[in-house]
Structure formats: C-alpha cells, structure tokens
Amino acid sequence: MINIKIEGIEYQVQEGLTILxxxxxxxxxxxxxxAFNHGECNQGSCRACxxxxxxxxxxxxxxxxxxxxxxxxxxxxxxxxxxxRRSVELLLSNHNKNCQQCDKNGQxxxxxxxxxxxxxxxxxxxxxxxxxxxxxxxxLVRDTSxxxxxxxxxxxxxxxxxxxxxxxxxxxxxxxVSPAQNRSFADSPCIQCGQCVNVxxxxxxxxxxxxxxxxxxxxxxxxxxxxxxxxxxxxxxxEFGYPIGTPVTGKMAAAMRRLGxxxxxxxxxxxxxxxxxxxxxxxxxxxxxGTLPMxxxxxxxxxxYAEYNYGDLLPHLSSCKSPHQMQGAIIKSWWAQQHNVxxxxxxxxxxxxxxxxxxxxxxxxxxxxxxxxxxxxxTTRELARMIRRSxxxxxxxxxxxxxxxxxGDYSGAGVIFGVxxxxxxxxxxxxxxxxxxxxxxxxxxxxxxxxxxxxxxASIDINGTTVNVAIASGMxxxxxxxxxxxxxxxxxxxxxxxGCPGGCINGGGQPYxxxxxLPNEDDDILDTxxxxxxxxxxxxxxxxxxxxxxxxxxxxELYEKYLGEPNGHLAHKLLHTSYAAREGFNEIQK
Amino acid sequence: xxxxxxxxVAQIKxxxxxxxxxxxxxxxxxxxxxxxxxxxxxxxxxxVSQETGISVAEIYGVVTFYSFFSLTPKGKYVIGCCLGTxxxxxxxxxxxxxxxxxxxxxxGETTPDGMFTLDALRCIGACGIAxxxxxxxxxxxxxxxxxxxxxxxxxxxxxKNKEGQSA
Numbered sequence: 001m002i003n004i005k006i007e008g009i010e011y012q013v014q015e016g017l018t019i020l021x022x023x024x025x026x027x028x029x030x031x032x033x034x035a036f037n038h039g040e041c042n043q044g045s046c047r048a049c050x051x052x053x054x055x056x057x058x059x060x061x062x063x064x065x066x067x068x069x070x071x072x073x074x075x076x077x078x079x080x081x082x083x084x085r086r087s088v089e090l091l092l093s094n095h096n097k098n099c100q101q102c103d104k105n106g107q108x109x110x111x112x113x114x115x116x117x118x119x120x121x122x123x124x125x126x127x128x129x130x131x132x133x134x135x136x137x138x139x140l141v142r143d144t145s146x147x148x149x150x151x152x153x154x155x156x157x158x159x160x161x162x163x164x165x166x167x168x169x170x171x172x173x174x175x176x177v178s179p180a181q182n183r184s185f186a187d188s189p190c191i192q193c194g195q196c197v198n199v200x201x202x203x204x205x206x207x208x209x210x211x212x213x214x215x216x217x218x219x220x221x222x223x224x225x226x227x228x229x230x231x232x233x234x235x236x237x238x239e240f241g242y243p244i245g246t247p248v249t250g251k252m253a254a255a256m257r258r259l260g261x262x263x264x265x266x267x268x269x270x271x272x273x274x275x276x277x278x279x280x281x282x283x284x285x286x287x288x289x290g291t292l293p294m295x296x297x298x299x300x301x302x303x304x305y306a307e308y309n310y311g312d313l314l315p316h317l318s319s320c321k322s323p324h325q326m327q328g329a330i331i332k333s334w335w336a337q338q339h340n341v342x343x344x345x346x347x348x349x350x351x352x353x354x355x356x357x358x359x360x361x362x363x364x365x366x367x368x369x370x371x372x373x374x375x376x377x378x379t380t381r382e383l384a385r386m387i388r389r390s391x392x393x394x395x396x397x398x399x400x401x402x403x404x405x406x407x408g409d410y411s412g413a414g415v416i417f418g419v420x421x422x423x424x425x426x427x428x429x430x431x432x433x434x435x436x437x438x439x440x441x442x443x444x445x446x447x448x449x450x451x452x453x454x455x456x457x458a459s460i461d462i463n464g465t466t467v468n469v470a471i472a473s474g475m476x477x478x479x480x481x482x483x484x485x486x487x488x489x490x491x492x493x494x495x496x497x498x499g500c501p502g503g504c505i506n507g508g509g510q511p512y513x514x515x516x517x518l519p520n521e522d523d524d525i526l527d528t529x530x531x532x533x534x535x536x537x538x539x540x541x542x543x544x545x546x547x548x549x550x551x552x553x554x555x556x557e558l559y560e561k562y563l564g565e566p567n568g569h570l571a572h573k574l575l576h577t578s579y580a581a582r583e584g585f586n587e588i589q590k
Numbered sequence: 591x592x593x594x595x596x597x598x599v600a601q602i603k604x605x606x607x608x609x610x611x612x613x614x615x616x617x618x619x620x621x622x623x624x625x626x627x628x629x630x631x632x633x634x635x636x637x638v639s640q641e642t643g644i645s646v647a648e649i650y651g652v653v654t655f656y657s658f659f660s661l662t663p664k665g666k667y668v669i670g671c672c673l674g675t676x677x678x679x680x681x682x683x684x685x686x687x688x689x690x691x692x693x694x695x696x697x698g699e700t701t702p703d704g705m706f707t708l709d710a711l712r713c714i715g716a717c718g719i720a721x722x723x724x725x726x727x728x729x730x731x732x733x734x735x736x737x738x739x740x741x742x743x744x745x746x747x748x749x750k751n752k753e754g755q756s757a
Contacts, residue, residue, distance in 0.1 A: 006750075154647075158645065163645060164644075164645025164646070164647050164648055165645070165647055166647055167645065167646075167647025167648050167651040168651045168655075169650060169654050170654045170655070171654070171655045178647075179647060180632065180635070180646045180647045180649075180650035181650060182633055247754050383620060585636060585646070586630060
C-alpha cells in the first residue's frame with residue numbers, strides 16, 4: 001500500500017493503480033471515456049479525465065498515469081475542471097449531435113460525461129471530418145460521425161477474438177476506426193458478434209435495427225409471432241432498472257403479449273428440439289464413425305468465424321440449425337398447418353441477445369422451400385425500446401406464462417443454452433440417457449459450467465466409454481481448439497463454441513453494462529455481470545420440473561405427430577443446414 | 591490473396607522471415623516491401639497478417655498513417671513538393687497547385703498513364719533553396735511556377751531517351 005492525497009485528504013491505496021482507479025477506490029469518480037474495464041482499453045486518448053498531480057508536468061490523464069507514494073492529486077481545481085470541460089467540448093466539436101434521433105440516447109457515455117463536465121453548446125465551431133456510414137451488414141451499423149476514436153471497440157475485437165477487424169485508419173483529422181480499407185463489415189471477415197457495439201460509448205456502433213420491419217408486418221396484417229431466446233430473460237430487466245442478474249421471464253412474456261404479437265413463445269422449446277437433433281447427430285457420429293470432434297452450431301458469430309477462417313473444418317460443425325431457426329421452421333410448417341394459415345402470411349420475430357442472428361436469418365442455407373424460418377431479429381435492447389415506446393410500465397407488469405399451444409413446454413436444459421457450457425450440458429443430459437437408458441444423477445454436469453471466456457474441458461464416463469468434451473467462448477479460445485483439430489491433435493469428441501466471451505448472456509445485443517451509468521451496481525460489476533446473468537439462467541433451470549430435453553412432453557408429441565424420428569427425413573429438411581467457406585476480403589471488386 | 595503471383599508470395603514471406611526475431615517487426619517488413627515493390631496493396635497486407643499474426647486492420651492502419659507507405663503503385667517520376675514552412679512562405683503552394691493543374695491530379699495521386707505521382711512533403715531540409723522540389727531524389731532549387739510545364743516536358747523527354755536506350 002502507498003500513501004496518496006486527494007484534495008488534501010490522505011488515503012492509502014494499492015500500488016500500481018492508475019490515478020483513475022485509485023480515486024475510484026477513495027470515493028471519487030473522475031469522468032472518463034476511453035478507459036474501460038481495468039485497462040482493456042487505455043489509450044489515454046479522450047483527455048476527459050485530466051487532473052493535477054504532484055511530480056507531473058502539467059495535467060495528466062488519470063486513466064493511464066500511475067499513482068506513486070506521496071502523490072497529491074487535485075481533481076477539483078479550476079485548472080483541472082476547465083481542462084476536462086475543454087477536452088470534452090473538443091470531442092463534441094467534431095461529433096454529430098443529433099441526440100434526439102440517436103438510439104444510444106439515455107445510455108450514451110459521451111452525453112453523460114458532457115453533462116458531468118458542463119460542456120457548453122458549440123464551444124468550438126469548425127470543420128467536421130468526412131463522414132462514413134456503413135449499413136450494409138445485417139447485424140451492425142457504423143457511423144463515423146459519432147465516433148470519438150477512443151479505441152474501445154478496437155481493443156474488444158482484438159481481445160475477444162484475436163481477429164482485430166477494427167483498427168485506426170489514416171491520420172490526424174482524417175483518422176477513422178473501421179475495418180481495413182474502410183470497408184463495410186459485410187465485406188470484411190467480421191463475424192458480426194457485436195462485442196464492439198457493447199463497448200462503444202457513443203452511437204458510432206449500433207445494431208441494425210429491425211423494429212421498422214415488425215411495424216410493417218403488423219400493418220400488412222401478417223400473423224406476427226414472437227419468440228425470445230433464453231439469455232434475454234437474464235438481462236432485459238437491466239433496461240428497466242432491475243439489478244443485473246434479475247430473471248424477468250414472466251414480465252417479458254407479459255410485455256411481448258402487450259406489444260400485439262399473436263403468439264409469444266420461448267425459444268427454449270427450440271433449444272430442446274436442437275438437443276434432440278444434435279444429441280442424435282452426436283450419437284450417430286460416435287457410433288458410426290462420423291467426423292469428430294463434433295462442434296456445436298448454435299452461435300452464428302462462431303459459424304461466421306468458421307466459414308471465414310476454418311473452411312477445412314466445416315464438416316466438424318453440427319448440421320443442426322440454431323434453436324430459433326428450428327423453432328421458426330416449425331412455426332411456419334407444423335404451427336401453420338395446425339392453424340390453417342399460409343406460411344407466407346406468418347411473420348416470425350426472434351428476440352435475441354445477439355446481432356449476428358440478424359445476419360443468420362438471411363442465410364440462403366436456412367430457407368425451407370424458399371421461405372425464411374425467421375423474418376426479423378431484434379436484440380434485447382430493441383425489445384426494451386419497443387416496450388418503452390408502447391407506454392408499457394415494465395415494472396408493473398404481472399408475471400405471465402408463454403403461450404402453451406404446440407410449443408409452450410420447455411425443459412431446464414433449454415434454459416441454460418444462454419450461457420457458455422450450457423449447450424454442452426443440455427446435450428450431455430440427453431446423450432447420457434440415450435446411451436444408458438437412465439438419467440444422469442445428479443442432473444447437472446457442473447464440470448462444464450463457467451461464465452467467462454477461456455477453455456474448459458471435462459471427461460464424462462458413459463457406460464464405461466469416456467467422452468472428452470471441451471468448451472470455448474470468444475474466438476481467441478476457440479482458435480486454440482480449432483488449431484488442435486487441424487493438426488490432428490484434438491482429443492475431444494464434442495466441443496461447444498460460442499462467439500461471445502461468456503456465451504449468449506454476454507451477447508452483442510444485450511443491455512450495456514456501463515459502470516458510470518449504473519450507480520447502484522458494485523464497482524466490480526464488469527467482473528461479475530456475466531456470472532450474475534448466468535446464475536439467473538441456472539436458477540430457472542433448477543425451478544423447472546422437466547430438466548432434460550427428451551422429457552419435454554410437447555417435444556415428444558411433435559416427433560410423434562409430425563417430425564417422426566430425430567435426424568429423420570422431415571427433420572433434416574426443416575431443422576438442418578449446411579455451411580460454405582467464405583473469403584473475408586475478396587468478396588467485392590477491389 | 592488471389593492477385594499475387596507465387597514469386598511475390600515467396601518474396602514477401604522471405605521478407606517477413608527476415609524479422610521473425612524482432613519484437614515489433616511490422617515497420618521493417620513494410621519498409622522492405624515498400625522499397626521492393628513501391629506500394630503495399632491489401633493482398634500483400636493480408637499475406638503479412640497471415641505470416642506475422644498482426645491483424646489486417648492494424649497493418650492497414652500503419653500503412654495509412656505513414657506517408658512513406660503507399661497503397662497504390664507510384665508513378666515512374668515521383669514529384670515531391672516541399673510544403674515546409676520556408677518553402678511555403680516562398681510560394682510552394684502555388685508550385686504544387688501548378689503541378690496539380692498541369693498533371694490533372696491531386697497531391698497523393700498518380701496520373702492514369704503511371705508516369706507521375708504528386709506528393710506534398712513536409713520540410714526536406716533544403717530551406718536555403720526554397721521552394722524546393724524533389725523528383726526521384728534529384729532536387730530542383732528555387733522552383734518557380736512558370737518553370738513547372740518545362741520540368742514536366744523534360745521528364746517526358748528523359749523517359750523517351752531512356753526508353754530509346756533500352757530498346
């Protein structure tokens with residue numbers, strides 16, 4: 001510990017902290033923009049955190065300047081206050097201030113910091129940088145007019161995936177953050193996971209909103225049916241002031257019903273269906289000598305990564321569609337038949353924690369007889385926006401159930417799809433039963449659980465055979481497992497890969513976790529939010545009476561009355577897909 | 591990376607291998623490629639990325655940050671007009687504008703026939719002879735606006751003579 005003074009008051013702090021971190025520990029929040037998540041990004045570029053410190057020439061950027069013994073720090077002197085205000089005013093002078101039309105409004109850190117430092121309207125007037133807006137990618141929108149060049153997205157893309165799609169380009173006033181050659185995300189090997197959106201402090205990076213498509217479908221008189229993914233319930237409450245990790249399943253169903261959807265379904269049913277198909281596929285591969293290890297295919301960000309970078313390993317991917325696509329296909333076939341509706345008049349909306357799903361739903365390989373399984377994908381954040389604009393007071397909603405006709409039941413196995421290791425565990429519960437004829441005791445496979453990036457592995461004994469499994473989330477971890485397969489050194493039979501670190505609970509469409517905008521959360525919320533959201537899902541799993549996908553009565557009924565066998569002919573037509581290698585940079589004419 | 595021939599691929603791999611023990615090899619690799627080929631297109635950056643593990647976006651960022659690196663082939667004659675303080679005061683802006691007008695290209699661009707590239711330079715350390723212009727390493731002192739057309743014609747002549755010799 002070392003001794004420092006802030007505003008003349010003595011404190012003891014840990015050595016090695018930056019002034020920003022030390023001040024936070026002592027009860028001061030210095031405004032900052034570029035600094036993020038314990039130095040994940042610390043360019044010292046925004047200059048919003050300038051303070052006076054002894055031993056330093058002039059003002060220092062507190063996010064990069066380390067504390068030292070005996071240091072005296074002044075945050076509130078007129079010189080420091082004015083410098084911070086000027087810095088932010090300079091950022092604003094080259095910023096597109098159309099805040100009313102910006103979807104980030106309410107959660108914009110630039111606006112928050114501008115208010116904190118007392119930035120004046122149009123303090124500096126001058127030329128604006130040339131503006132580039134990329135709306136070509138189904139998942140993401142990039143608008144350089146709102147970019148403050150903080151570098152958070154660049155750091156996140158590199159840290160989470162080791163890919164580094166985004167980088168700084170050109171110099172001086174012409175500097176922009178973009179994929180190489182200022183290309184669209186659609187024309188670069190971007191996997192559209194949206195992790196960059198989650199860290200962008202302004203509206204420069206956003207999801208490509210599809211709320212307008214839903215409005216159009218309602219106007220056209222379609223049968224608009226909504227389905228929500230497991231991870232959404234673990235985070236939607238955050239948008240309405242609930243503490244992180246509060247499950248809001250019942251209120252979410254109630255809210256979606258009040259938005260006018262003809263049916264509101266839980267994608268957990270689709271998750272159970274995925275396990276039936278994927279589990280069966282794994283058993284076939286294990287017993288009949290198929291390509292091993294088999295890798296899960298639920299995460300469209302991961303599928304994009306595989307197609308761009310590991311075209312040679314595509315036979316390892318399960319041919320199963322992701323749960324919401326499966327469920328969409330069932331809605332447009334079985335449900336439509338049951339209700340005497342033309343599938344062309346059905347409009348399926350998926351509420352997802354994900355922006356890559358926006359890309360996924362448009363894939364040609366996912367169409368059945370030319371009809372897409374899913375017509376629009378909105379993120380958890382977009383759902384919150386729809387709820388707000390409809391005047392629904394979320395907190396006062398009653399707890400309601402999902403619609404239960406045809407696909408209302410779901411198992412606890414379906415719920416945990418939303419967290420890294422969840423698909424693996426759900427599959428193991430069913431595969432164990434199929435091979436042994438009895439349920440695994442205890443039901444849980446805790447060895448595969450976790451809530452962070454990094455690789456976990458486990459060996460499961462099933463009837464004397466050992467099944468080696470591995471789990472990775474984030475492409476940096478996935479790459480390690482994939483390179484092993486490529487080199488012929490992989491010892492696994494089954495691998496789960498999720499695009500986003502921590503899985504869907506930390507997806508690119510989830511509510512923003514911005515410590516400065518969440519005064520009621522703990523200081524270490526960026527370290528704990530994934531675990532808290534994961535717990536919300538595991539607790540729902542425990543509350544379910546049915547815990548295994550193969551015991552879901554409506555799944556059993558669906559196979560008996562409609563699909564026949566898992567991996568059977570009709571199941572293949574509706575529920576399975578294919579992949580194709582893609583070249584990241586060569587898709588457009590240079 | 592389909593556009594690169596196998597000889598170029600091999601040579602770029604060799605250049606990357608030269609600096610495999612360096613902690614931060616990127617600048618050296620890019621300098622060598624720039625010197626060897628005169629420019630560093632995206633295909634080449636992809637190959638360097640593959641060889642070094644540095645992301646394409648980062649390489650592209652470095653290439654576009656330093657004016658020494660070029661994304662497009664440079665012309666046979668690279669006309670560098672110094673716009674440093676002394677040259678600027680002595681009217682260098684008019685000189686570069688005249689080059690721009692005569693060649694119908696903006697600074698940083700290359701003529702469609704591949705003959706000329708026009709570059710704006712910061713101080714080249716020749717303030718005593720301002721405004722200075724440097725063409726393929728040869729310095730033209732105290733350049734005047736009305737000399738510009740003749741300089742260009744002379745360069746054409748120079749090129750034709752060289753062509754004649756090599757033929």
